[in-house]
Amino acid sequence: xxxxxxxxxxxxxxxxxQWSSAVQTVCSHCRSVLVRRDLDLTxxxxxxxxxxxxxxxxxxxxxxxxDAAFTVTGRIVYEYDAGTWNEWxxxxxxxxxxxxxxxxxxxxxxxxxxxxxxxxxxxxxxxGQRYEWAGTSFAVTTLTRAHYRGVEGDLPFEYWDKxxxxxxxxxxxxxxxxxxxxxxxxxLLFAGRFVEFDALALKNLRPAxxxxxxxxxxxxxxxxxxxxxxxALALTKTVACSSCGAIQDPNDPNxxxxxxxxxxQRITPxxxxxxxxxxxxxxxxxxxFQRRTIEVDDETYGWNEYLLFxxxxxxxxxxxxxxxxxxxKVVHGLxxxxxxxxxxxxxxxxQQFVGFQTAVATTAYVLGEFPWRVRAGDVxxxxxxxxxxxxxxxxxxxxxxxxxxxRYATGAEIWAAFKLQGNPPPAVGVYANQPxxxxxxxxxxxxxxxxxxxxxxxxxxxRMTSAARxxxxxxxxxxxxxxxxxxxxxxxxxxxxxxxxxxxSITTNARNNWIYFGLALINADTGDAYDFGxxxxxxxxxxxxxxxxxxSDRDDAVLPTTMPGRYYLxxxxxxxxxxxxxxxxxxxxxxxxxxxxxxxGLVVLLVPPVFVWMxxxxxxxxxxxxxxxxxxxTDD
Amino acid sequence: xRGLGYLIFGLLTLGSAGFADYxxxxxxxxxxxxxxxxxxxxNPGSYRALYRGSPHYFGGK
Numbered sequence: 001x002x003x004x005x006x007x008x009x010x011x012x013x014x015x016x017x018q019w020s021s022a023v024q025t026v027c028s029h030c031r032s033v034l035v036r037r038d039l040d041l042t043x044x045x046x047x048x049x050x051x052x053x054x055x056x057x058x059x060x061x062x063x064x065x066x067d068a069a070f071t072v073t074g075r076i077v078y079e080y081d082a083g084t085w086n087e088w089x090x091x092x093x094x095x096x097x098x099x100x101x102x103x104x105x106x107x108x109x110x111x112x113x114x115x116x117x118x119x120x121x122x123x124x125x126x127x128g129q130r131y132e133w134a135g136t137s138f139a140v141t142t143l144t145r146a147h148y149r150g151v152e153g154d155l156p157f158e159y160w161d162k163x164x165x166x167x168x169x170x171x172x173x174x175x176x177x178x179x180x181x182x183x184x185x186x187x188l189l190f191a192g193r194f195v196e197f198d199a200l201a202l203k204n205l206r207p208a209x210x211x212x213x214x215x216x217x218x219x220x221x222x223x224x225x226x227x228x229x230x231x232a233l234a235l236t237k238t239v240a241c242s243s244c245g246a247i248q249d250p251n252d253p254n255x256x257x258x259x260x261x262x263x264x265q266r267i268t269p270x271x272x273x274x275x276x277x278x279x280x281x282x283x284x285x286x287x288x289f290q291r292r293t294i295e296v297d298d299e300t301y302g303w304n305e306y307l308l309f310x311x312x313x314x315x316x317x318x319x320x321x322x323x324x325x326x327x328x329k330v331v332h333g334l335x336x337x338x339x340x341x342x343x344x345x346x347x348x349x350x351q352q353f354v355g356f357q358t359a360v361a362t363t364a365y366v367l368g369e370f371p372w373r374v375r376a377g378d379v380x381x382x383x384x385x386x387x388x389x390x391x392x393x394x395x396x397x398x399x400x401x402x403x404x405x406x407r408y409a410t411g412a413e414i415w416a417a418f419k420l421q422g423n424p425p426p427a428v429g430v431y432a433n434q435p436x437x438x439x440x441x442x443x444x445x446x447x448x449x450x451x452x453x454x455x456x457x458x459x460x461x462x463r464m465t466s467a468a469r470x471x472x473x474x475x476x477x478x479x480x481x482x483x484x485x486x487x488x489x490x491x492x493x494x495x496x497x498x499x500x501x502x503x504x505s506i507t508t509n510a511r512n513n514w515i516y517f518g519l520a521l522i523n524a525d526t527g528d529a530y531d532f533g534x535x536x537x538x539x540x541x542x543x544x545x546x547x548x549x550x551x552s553d554r555d556d557a558v559l560p561t562t563m564p565g566r567y568y569l570x571x572x573x574x575x576x577x578x579x580x581x582x583x584x585x586x587x588x589x590x591x592x593x594x595x596x597x598x599x600x601g602l603v604v605l606l607v608p609p610v611f612v613w614m615x616x617x618x619x620x621x622x623x624x625x626x627x628x629x630x631x632x633x634t635d636d
Numbered sequence: 637x638r639g640l641g642y643l644i645f646g647l648l649t650l651g652s653a654g655f656a657d658y659x660x661x662x663x664x665x666x667x668x669x670x671x672x673x674x675x676x677x678x679n680p681g682s683y684r685a686l687y688r689g690s691p692h693y694f695g696g697k
Contacts, residue, residue, distance in 0.1 A: 444639045452646035459654050487680040501660025520669070520683065527672040560662030570680050593657055601653035608642045 074153030078146035105314030110192030138170035194332035277418030294359035323427035328406035353385030391433035438616035445609035468591035487572035496564030505556035518572035
């Protein structure tokens with residue numbers, strides 16, 4: 001492919017465009033902005049000094065997005081309240097254009113999108129308003145008035161004479177974005193998605209030490225003259241002196257003190273500023289610290305937040321509360337409000353987070369660097385939604401709402417990540433997004449219980465159908481009340497071939513009568529015996545309610561494990577002397593199954609899952625006791 | 637691995653329940669008498685039941 005080339009009309013240096021459709025470039029020698037019109041190059045302006053660069057991206061960086069390779073050919077630099085950001089122009093392999101937005105190391109790729117309807121007037125946009133483009137619903141997140149700061153490299157259009165530009169940023173639930181760019185008339189619409197740095201597989205990045213990185217890599221505190229080192233360089237908007245606590249703006253040429261130390265009390269961060277560690281395989285450094293507090297029921301609760309910085313991955317946060325840690329990253333998708341069991345909830349990427357607490361958080365103490373203008377006394381309304389070990393948080397100020405996603409970490413994990421000395425502070429109580437050690441365990445136990453209960457049922461059923469119930473003796477006798485001697489012994493019978501229980505059942509013809517049997521099952525060889533008795537009584541009649549019966553004309557007794565051998569029964573019946581003769585049949589069976597042990601087994605099997613279930617519930621009760629939505633809170 | 641202990645415990649419980657039933661175990665035992673004389677077969681009236689008139693064992697179903 002032939003690239004358009006020429007010489008700079010200002011300084012005569014050779015100029016070559018990166019691709020055939022490029023319209024504008026910047027002379028690398030004299031910084032003239034050159035526009036290609038027909039075959040001529042025309043100087044239309046000069047680029048002023050660009051702000052110090054902290055982005056790892058540079059012209060010539062290559063990468064991939066959605067399986068398409070791209071090369072960075074140019075950029076537009078904007079400045080806004082929170083700092084500067086780059087719009088890197090991407091030339092894809094198929095010749096199409098895209099833009100890689102790099103704002104404080106948050107990355108997003110977008111492409112021009114044709115809107116079927118005219119885009120609204122900029123005054124029509126308000127935060128939260130929804131629009132649908134290309135089948136995706138977007139909500140307005142921010143309206144940014146940015147100042148054009150300059151250009152670099154090749155662009156597909158003329159862009160050099162801008163001053164103030166309005167951008168309306170919108171986001172979807174699944175991290176897609178849309179931007180309405182009012183730098184042109186009619187406005188332009190871009191759509192794309194937020195991306196992780198690693199996902200772009202970028203190559204040919206700007207070396208960390210190259211370029212005029214640093215406006216002030218360090219300076220002396222205006223208040224106490226202590227040396228202050230800047231680790232996030234130009235991204236740092238405020239820095240709190242670690243010696244005196246004075247908050248200062250390092251970007252101000254005079255380094256103005258923004259706020260004196262708000263409190264005489266010094267707080268020593270558990271993780272010292274400057275500590276380097278590795279989280280998720282990425283090196284990171286602690287550059288900022290703040291103590292934040294909330295008031296709940298007239299009690300003040302405080303937690304620590306650490307700001308972590310990585311040159312390519314950007315910023316992330318660590319929160320610390322009584323030995324509990326959460327690793328937090330800002331998310332760009334827009335969670336949807338929902339409800340779950342009477343509690344508020346947020347849906348984020350098809351995951352439901354249940355509302356835990358909403359409170360006004362106040363910054364009580366700051367130390368180190370921050371990429372935003374932080375002050376002691378700053379307030380924000382913080383809403384936490386949990387799905388342990390994750391916590392989705394919304395931090396609302398008058399200007400914006402920032403969503404972040406945190407993952408619970410133990411003190412041991414943090415200590416290992418930052419190679420800290422000693423032992424981490426012990427975790428106190430149960431934290432909002434602390435994963436329950438019992439989570440899912442009760443369900444697993446109940447599942448196992450179901451299997452075991454079925455097996456137990458089958459075992460019992462097999463036993464009930466396969467038990468011998470072997471009759472070993474049966475005889476019918478008649479008892480004559482008033483006889484001189486009522487006791488007698490049965491013939492000897494065999495019980496065996498193995499040890500088993502023995503059931504002795506007695507059936508009588510007793511009617512409105514009772515008969516008691518003194519019984520002994522005696523081993524004929526050893527003389528060992530089981531001594532027991534049964535009473536059979538059966539009454540019936542008629543009264544005003546109709547027919548009635550009471551008792552039964554039969555009864556039985558089950559004797560426990562009886563060894564095989566020769567046995568006989570000694571029987572001694574007894575009833576009223578005036579009773580008529582009573583006929584009865586005694587039947588002896590061995591190996592008669594009983595459901596008793598299977599029922600006991602079922603109860604025993606229930607113990608572990610019930611125990612784990614109670615522990616799980618107890619853990620969750622402790623968690624939700626701290627919530628706005630605890631039972632006690634909702635009772636109030 | 638969580639739940640494996642419970643599974644093993646459960647299988648042991650199943651085995652114990654089946655074994656107890658197979659062997660005819662009981663939670664209560666009737667009174668036991670040892671070394672009764674063989675003469676009881678010839679003279680049943682000479683045996684005195686331990687719980688005569690006061691049956692303590694009702695291991696019925």
